[in-house]
Structures are given as C-alpha cells and as structure tokens.
Amino acid sequence: MGSSIFPLCLMLLLCYVYGSPLPVGNHSSGADAEAGEIFKDIPDINLAAGQDLFQGDIMLPKDQRNALRNETYRWKFPVPYILGDDLDLNAKAVILQAFEMFRLKSCVDFKPYEGESTYIIFRKEDGCWSMVGDQHTGQTLSIGERCDYRAIVEHEILHALGFYHEQSRMDRDDYVTIWWDEIIQGREHNFAKYDDSYITDLNTPYDYESLMHYAPFSFNKNASVPTITAKIPAFDDIIGQRLDFSAIDLERLNRMYNCTSTHTFLDQCSFEFDNICGMIQGTTDDLDWVHQLNNVTGQEDHTLSGSCRDAGYFMYFDTSSGTADEVAVLESRILYPKRTQQCLQFFYRTTGSTSDKLIIWLKEDDGTGNVRKMRKIQTFQADSDSNWKIAHVTLHAQKKFRYLFQGLKGNPSSSSGGIAIDDITLTETPCPTAVWVIPNFSKILENTSISVIQSPRFYSPEGYGFGITVIPNYNSAGYARIAFHLCSGENDAVLEWPALNRQATLTVLDQDPDVLKRMSSSKSFTTSKDHVSSDGSGAVIWDKPSISGTFDESCNCSRTVSWGWSNFISHSEMRRRSFLKNDDLIIFAEFNDIIHLNNTEVPVESVQPALMGGLILERQKRAAQDMKPVQDQLPYLQDPCDPNPCQNDGVCVNVKGEASCRCLSGQAFFFTGERCESRQVHGDILGMTIGGIAGTIVLTIVLISMMARR
Ligand SMILES: *[C@@H]1O[C@H](CO)[C@@H](O)[C@H](O)[C@H]1NC(C)=O
Ligand SMILES: *[C@@H]1O[C@H](CO)[C@@H](O)[C@H](O)[C@H]1NC(C)=O
Ligand SMILES: *[C@@H]1O[C@H](CO)[C@@H](O)[C@H](O)[C@H]1NC(C)=O
Ligand SMILES: *[C@@H]1O[C@H](CO)[C@@H](O)[C@H](O)[C@H]1NC(C)=O
Ligand SMILES: *[C@@H]1O[C@H](CO)[C@@H](O)[C@H](O)[C@H]1NC(C)=O
Ligand SMILES: *[C@@H]1O[C@H](CO)[C@@H](O)[C@H](O)[C@H]1NC(C)=O
Ligand SMILES: *[C@@H]1O[C@H](CO)[C@@H](O)[C@H](O)[C@H]1NC(C)=O
Numbered sequence: 001m002g003s004s005i006f007p008l009c010l011m012l013l014l015c016y017v018y019g020s021p022l023p024v025g026n027h028s029s030g031a032d033a034e035a036g037e038i039f040k041d042i043p044d045i046n047l048a049a050g051q052d053l054f055q056g057d058i059m060l061p062k063d064q065r066n067a068l069r070n071e072t073y074r075w076k077f078p079v080p081y082i083l084g085d086d087l088d089l090n091a092k093a094v095i096l097q098a099f100e101m102f103r104l105k106s107c108v109d110f111k112p113y114e115g116e117s118t119y120i121i122f123r124k125e126d127g128c129w130s131m132v133g134d135q136h137t138g139q140t141l142s143i144g145e146r147c148d149y150r151a152i153v154e155h156e157i158l159h160a161l162g163f164y165h166e167q168s169r170m171d172r173d174d175y176v177t178i179w180w181d182e183i184i185q186g187r188e189h190n191f192a193k194y195d196d197s198y199i200t201d202l203n204t205p206y207d208y209e210s211l212m213h214y215a216p217f218s219f220n221k222n223a224s225v226p227t228i229t230a231k232i233p234a235f236d237d238i239i240g241q242r243l244d245f246s247a248i249d250l251e252r253l254n255r256m257y258n259c260t261s262t263h264t265f266l267d268q269c270s271f272e273f274d275n276i277c278g279m280i281q282g283t284t285d286d287l288d289w290v291h292q293l294n295n296v297t298g299q300e301d302h303t304l305s306g307s308c309r310d311a312g313y314f315m316y317f318d319t320s321s322g323t324a325d326e327v328a329v330l331e332s333r334i335l336y337p338k339r340t341q342q343c344l345q346f347f348y349r350t351t352g353s354t355s356d357k358l359i360i361w362l363k364e365d366d367g368t369g370n371v372r373k374m375r376k377i378q379t380f381q382a383d384s385d386s387n388w389k390i391a392h393v394t395l396h397a398q399k400k401f402r403y404l405f406q407g408l409k410g411n412p413s414s415s416s417g418g419i420a421i422d423d424i425t426l427t428e429t430p431c432p433t434a435v436w437v438i439p440n441f442s443k444i445l446e447n448t449s450i451s452v453i454q455s456p457r458f459y460s461p462e463g464y465g466f467g468i469t470v471i472p473n474y475n476s477a478g479y480a481r482i483a484f485h486l487c488s489g490e491n492d493a494v495l496e497w498p499a500l501n502r503q504a505t506l507t508v509l510d511q512d513p514d515v516l517k518r519m520s521s522s523k524s525f526t527t528s529k530d531h532v533s534s535d536g537s538g539a540v541i542w543d544k545p546s547i548s549g550t551f552d553e554s555c556n557c558s559r560t561v562s563w564g565w566s567n568f569i570s571h572s573e574m575r576r577r578s579f580l581k582n583d584d585l586i587i588f589a590e591f592n593d594i595i596h597l598n599n600t601e602v603p604v605e606s607v608q609p610a611l612m613g614g615l616i617l618e619r620q621k622r623a624a625q626d627m628k629p630v631q632d633q634l635p636y637l638q639d640p641c642d643p644n645p646c647q648n649d650g651v652c653v654n655v656k657g658e659a660s661c662r663c664l665s666g667q668a669f670f671f672t673g674e675r676c677e678s679r680q681v682h683g684d685i686l687g688m689t690i691g692g693i694a695g696t697i698v699l700t701i702v703l704i705s706m707m708a709r710r
C-alpha cells in the first residue's frame with residue numbers, strides 16, 4: 001500500500017468571510033449609511049465567481065498517506081515565501097501580520113524566497129485556499145477578495161503546514177452533527193472525515209474553539225438553517241471562531257513541529273506562584289516588593305479579578321509608611337534578545353500618594369558579560385484613579401538584559417495604599433501606537449441609549465491624527481461596530497493628502513494573562529481612492545479632515561467619516577473570553593504607510609543544483625514553467641536585519657525598512673563601513689599590538705551612525 005506520489009490536493013477552504021469594511025455615514029449622528037451588513041461564506045462568493053474548478057479535488061484518494069502523518073510533507077523552517085504582486089496591498093501586509101503571530105506563538109518562521117526548491121507563493125485567486133503540507137514543488141496559497149484578514153491567513157497557513165479541518169477528525173460525530181440535507185448539492189465532500197490512518201489528532205481533544213473548525217452555516221442551502229451544530233449547544237456560538245489560534249491549535253502545531261521556543265516571545269508573569277517567574281528583589285535598595293494575595297475587596301489582582309478565592313496574586317509596594325524617597329526594586333531574570341526592539345506590557349494600579357512613582361529601567365550587558373549598565377526608560381506618576389491601568393514601554397535592548405520595576409515612595413503621610421503591578425508580558429514586537437481603554441463597557445452594552453463613542457485623537461508615526469469610533473449596539477444585532485477615521489491635527493499642513501495606501505489595523509485586546517493564549521480580534525484595511533463618501537459627491541474620504549470632516553468638540557478637531565466593520569466583534573464573543581476584564585474594553589490601533597509592499601514579487605528560479613532529488617527537480621521545473629513570467633524585480637526583504645547583514649558582530653537596526661549597522665568598537669580599534677566590514681585602529685594607540693590582546697579587549701557598542709542610505 002501507499003503509492004509514492006502525493007496528489008496535489010487542493011483544499012477549498014470554507015472560511016467565514018467578514019463583510020468588507022464600509023463607511024459609517026455620519027458619525028456625529030450615529031446613523032449608518034450602509035445598514036444590514038452580514039457575514040458571508042466564501043462558497044457563496046466562489047460560486048458566483050465560477051469557482052467550481054476545485055470541486056471534487058478535495059477528497060483524498062484512498063490509500064494515501066496524510067500530510068499530517070507523513071513527515072515528508074513537513075516543512076523545514078524558515079518557510080520561504082513570495083508575495084505575488086496580484087495580491088491587494090492590504091493582503092500583503094495582513095500576511096506579514098499572520099507571520100508575526102506564528103513567530104510569537106510557535107517556532108514556525110518564514111523568510112523571503114531566495115531560490116529554494118520549496119516555497120509558498122501567496123496569490124490573489126478566487127477565494128481563500130491552500131494545499132496541505134509541503135509539496136516540495138513551490139505551492140500556491142490564495143488570499144482572494146475578502147480573505148485579507150489575519151485569522152483567515154493563519155487558517156490557510158495552518159493548512160499549508162499540514163493541518164486539516166477540525167471537523168474532518170475521525171471522531172467528529174461524537175462532537176458535532178452534520179445536517180446532510182441542508183448542504184448545497186455537490187458540496188457534501190467538504191464534510192468528509194478522514195480515517196485515523198490518514199490524520200492524527202496528536203493526542204489532543206476535539207476542539208470546538210479551533211481556528212480550523214467550520215462555522216455553523218457553512219455550505220448551507222438555507223441562510224437560516226445550519227449545516228453543522230455542536231453536540232453541546234453552548235459551542236454553537238464558538239465553532240467557526242476567526243479570532244486567532246486556539247490553545248489547542250497551538251498545542252498541535254507545537255507538537256507536530258517539536259517547537260520548544262518561539263521567535264519573539266521573551267517573558268511573562270502573572271505572579272500566581274511563589275517563584276514569581278524567576279524575578280528577584282533588588283538588594284541595594286531600601287525595601288522589597290511584596291507578593292500579595294488579593295484578600296481585600298476592591299484590591300483584587302488583575303489576573304483573576306477576584307474571581308477565585310485564595311488565588312490572585314500581584315506585586316505590591318506599600319507607600320503608606322516609612323519615609324519619602326524609599327525605594328524597592330523588582331528585577332527580571334536575564335533575557336537574551338533576538339531583535340532590537342521589545343515591548344513590555346503590564347498592568348499597574350496606584351492607590352497611595354499622587355507623588356508616588358513607578359519607574360522602568362533597563363539593565364544591559366556592559367560589554368564584559370556583566371548585566372549592570374543601567375538605563376532609565378520611563379516613569380509613571382501615580383494618580384488618584386485606583387483602577388488597573390495598562391502600560392506599554394518600548395525597550396531597545398540589544399544584548400542580554402534585565403528589566404526593572406522601581407517603586408518610589410512619594411509622601412507616606414498622604415498615602416493609604418501603594419503601587420501594584422501584575423500580568424507582565426515581554427515580546428519582541430512593536431508596542432501599539434494607540435491604546436484606547438473604554439471603562440464600564442458591559443454597562444455601555446446594556447444601555448441602548450448610548451449610540452456612538454469616539455476615541456480621543458491619536459497620532460500615527462508619520463504624524464496623521466486619527467481616532468476610533470465604536471457603536472456598541474450596532475442595529476441591535478448583537479455586534480459592536482468598530483471603525484477608523486482621520487482627525488485634523490497639528491501636522492496636517494506638511495502631510496500628504498489624501499492619505500492613501502496606509503493600513504489601519506484595529507485590535508480588540510483579549511486580556512488573557514498568557515500572551516500566547518490571547519485570542520484578540522484584529523482587522524485591517526488599507527486606505528484607497530475607492531473609499532468615497534456616501535453623500536454622492538464622490539470625494540475620497542481620506543482627504544484633509546479639516547476640509548472633508550465634521551468638527552467635534554470632544555477632541556477640538558475635525559473627524560472624517562469612519563470606515564470599519566459593523567460586525568467587528570459580537571457581544572457574546574466579548575463576554576466569553578477576557579475582552580471585558582475589569583469591565584475595560586481595550587482597543588489598539590495602528591496607521592502605517594505600506595506602499596513599500598507594492599512590488600514584492602520575485603522571479604522563481606528554475607535551477608537548484610545539487611540539493612534536490614531528480615523527481616523534485618522535474619516537478620519544480622514544471623511548476624516554474626507554468627508560472628506567468630514575472631518582471632525582474634529586486635527581492636523584497638521583510639525584516640532587513642534577518643539574517644543580520646552586519647559583519648564583525650555589528651548590531652543591525654531596522655531604519656525605515658533598511659538595515660543599518662551599528663559597529664562594535666574596542667579600546668584599540670573599531671569597525672567601520674556600511675556592513676562593519678573594515679577594521680580600523682585608533683590613531684593614538686597605533687603602536688599597540690593588536691593580535692595578542694584582541695580577546696581581552698572590552699568591546700562596547702558605540703552608535704556610529706552609518707551613512708544615510710538612499
Ligand atoms: C511519505 O510520502 C512519500 C511520498 O508520497 C512516500 O514515498 C513515503 O513512503 C511516505 N512515507 C510514509 C512513512 O508513508
Ligand atoms: C452629518 O450630520 C450633520 C448634522 O448632524 C449634517 O449637517 C451633515 O449634512 C451630515 N452629513 C452627511 C454626510 O450626512
Ligand atoms: C429556510 O428555513 C426557514 C426556517 O426553517 C423556513 O421558514 C424557510 O421557508 C426556509 N427557506 C427556504 C427557501 O427553504
Ligand atoms: C520531532 O521529534 C520526533 C522525535 O524526536 C522526530 O521523530 C520527528 O522527526 C521530529 N519532527 C520534526 C518535524 O522535527
Ligand atoms: C491578606 O494576605 C496577607 C498576606 O498576603 C496577610 O498578611 C493578611 O493577614 C491577609 N488579610 C486578610 C484580611 O486575610
Ligand atoms: C464606572 O462605573 C462605576 C460604578 O458604576 C463608577 O463609579 C465609575 O465612575 C465609572 N467609571 C467611569 C470611567 O465612568
Ligand atoms: C445610558 O446612557 C445615557 C447617555 O449617556 C445616560 O444619560 C443614562 O444615564 C444611561 N443609563 C443608564 C441606565 O446607565
């Protein structure tokens with residue numbers, strides 16, 4: 001048994017499609033121009049687009065080994081990829097976001113294609129689909145119209161990595177009911193299940209929450225009758241979730257690929273255990289932080305928010321006694337950065353004097369291997385608001401380091417409390433540009449007279465003012481509409497208008513203490529000249545807000561019409577996970593120019609000598625011939641510092657998408673050149689012998705700014 005050629009099984013993916021973003025008509029009145037936006041299934045769109053092409057190609061022929069069991073179909077990391085230029089600009093940036101989620105939560109990694117024999121080429125074809133497993137030929141993964149959402153791209157990549165749909169499991173009939181009579185004729189094969197000689201569940205239970213599960217109304221005949229329902233009805237609301245990987249999705253991915261670490265995750269702590277995650281108390285300070293159990297009402301920890309007795313710890317610095325200026329320091333263990341930027345996220349609460357301070361420090365390798373070089377990063381001044389608050393601090397650690405929390409007593413006589421910290425996460429990803437917290441959100445959801453909530457004004461890295469619009473009860477359909485708009489701001493005179501080809505990303509934060517298990521809801525669109533005002537004037541809505549927008553007193557600025565999703569997140573989703581912890585809804589927003597992704601496609605090289613077997617070579621030649629000719633273009637590198645182009649241990653810094661090398665400098669010599677390729681000896685100590693002492697020279701990083709790149 002077992003024929004040797006694995007068929008190119010195209011997996012037609014039935015992904016839940018979110019409605020395209022549409023403008024909210026008039027934000028100030030809260031009225032909506034385009035009502036009745038609903039979820040649509042890809043099959044409907046595909047049928048309309050004539051995508052019967054893949055029908056029937058989905059079934060695995062009998063006697064075939066499954067990608068999941070056969071290691072031949074497992075990828076070697078990093079997976080080479082090409083972003084085809086037929087993709088929408090937004091889709092390209094969303095694919096890169098999905099890569100970042102894999103890098104954060106698993107050991108899966110991706111790299112731009114450089115002539116490898118196997119790779120994934122992302123294209124915009126009809127619908128969203130992928131092949132299953134590494135086909136060793138270079139394979140297409142389609143991110144079609146309306147597929148450009150992070151969760152959908154993650155779903156497709158999971159197929160490419162070797163995973164089938166959750167309801168294809170052999171034991172699925174124990175967990176879900178398939179209503180065969182309600183399935184569109186000819187689409188029944190989408191509900192096939194596979195024998196356990198083909199697929200393995202990797203010893204994990206059936207997962208209703210899987211990103212790989214079908215939604216109830218998949219391939220249905222009648223819009224109001226489901227084709228798949230859960231045996232436990234509570235899960236009917238959950239199957240088909242398209243937020244992010246579930247905990248079990250990650251467990252399986254990590255088991256299949258033997259992942260033991262991830263690429264961008266560094267540290268986290270919710271302080272629930274006595275070892276406080278390897279953190280240590282400073283020894284040269286006055287006092288210690290206390291590992292405090294939340295046993296006083298109104299003083300709950302952040303992780304559990306008072307939901308469990310005898311659990312829920314945080315770190316606490318009491319500022320109500322002693323003398324002013326007394327200090328306690330909490331230090332992290334030593335961490336080893338892989339990138340040059342880290343984001344420290346934590347929650348803190350101040351209940352003492354308003355002159356108390358919480359100060360974040362970075363302690364780095366001084367060049368001799370000792371972690372002792374201190375840098376003050378940010379100070380948080382206490383205030384009279386005693387709720388938990390979220391904080392983000394960007395660190396730029398380039399060598400091994402610790403991060404420190406310093407509590408500083410302000411005025412004990414005016415303090416009856418102190419400073420608490422909890423739920424720390426440290427990742428090597430950028431901190432969010434805009435963070436908007438809406439307190440008392442469950443009360444807002446219940447109050448139907450609240451129609452529209454506008455955020456304050458934020459500024460993008462380029463200087464554009466922008467805001468977020470939330471309509472908590474959109475058309476009473478059980479969904480919150482969340483949308484993005486531009487605001488007039490102090491930089492408007494020098495900026496480019498209209499602001500096109502910028503990607504707006506809105507993320508509703510799942511406040512799970514474990515950053516790897518967070519299932520935040522994130523959606524993106526890219527501003528385009530096709531986004532026109534619904535008032536009939538045909539004006540592009542991304543023009544200067546002072547001209548195209550309406551004045552709003554709350555920000556003393558003009559806001560444009562907002563663009564977003566009326567089904568951004570359902571009320572039941574928000575209540576189910578930790579979206580409303582402490583009754584705060586937390587929304588992150590980004591607004592970035594992505595025009596550098598306009599030309600990313602690189603030609604496929606047909607010859608790859610020596611490394612490959614004959615069969616694969618043949619297949620690849622055919623695959624290359626089948627491809628449309630592509631123009632000669634420069635390869636696009638997503639992270640110019642990966643791999644590090646700097647020589648002689650130079651540190652690479654990503655400066656606006658370009659690699660810039662910071663060269664090492666010693667007492668006797670230093671490195672120069674764009675890639676730190678040449679060594680120079682300091683003039684004044686030219687006479688010193690270099691060779692013998694090179695090993696003991698103390699190397700310190702000097703920030704020699706390199707020539708500005710063109
Ligand atoms: C895996 O698949 C390859 C190619 O189809 C086949 O040659 C090989 O025998 C399979 N391995 C196992 C263990 O089934
Ligand atoms: C928005 O509402 C204001 C007053 O509420 C009105 O003057 C304006 O014409 C409306 N704009 C649109 C595009 O409907
Ligand atoms: C769809 O199902 C609903 C509820 O069962 C039923 O009332 C309706 O007639 C059905 N529509 C069609 C077109 O079959
Ligand atoms: C994972 O580890 C097992 C056992 O060591 C090994 O057989 C398998 O090849 C590994 N898989 C991958 C993808 O590295
Ligand atoms: C609360 O916990 C602390 C130790 O964390 C303990 O010293 C204190 O007595 C407890 N208070 C109450 C009211 O149980
Ligand atoms: C939230 O609700 C509580 C109690 O209902 C109230 O005391 C508090 O002021 C509210 N917070 C805000 C920011 O509205
Ligand atoms: C609902 O919201 C309105 C407007 O903000 C407010 O005046 C009213 O008191 C709220 N009602 C309740 C029950 O909170």
Ligand SMILES: *[C@@H]1O[C@H](CO)[C@@H](O)[C@H](O)[C@H]1NC(C)=O
Pocket residue numbers: 556
């Ligand atoms: C509003 O902004 C204008 C300039 O944009 C400024 O002159 C004015 O003082 C501001 N008003 C308030 C209340 O801040």
Ligand SMILES: *[C@@H]1O[C@H](CO)[C@@H](O)[C@H](O)[C@H]1NC(C)=O
Pocket residue numbers: 085501595598599
């Ligand atoms: C994007 O690339 C296409 C061709 O590849 C070109 O026609 C277009 O002008 C580019 N857009 C921008 C804004 O540079």
Ligand SMILES: [Ca+2]
Pocket residue numbers: 270271272301302303304312313314422423
């Ligand atoms: Ca805690």
Ligand SMILES: [Ca+2]
Pocket residue numbers: 281282283284285286287288289328329
């Ligand atoms: Ca101490």
Ligand SMILES: [Zn+2]
Pocket residue numbers: 012013014015155159165212
């Ligand atoms: Zn799928």
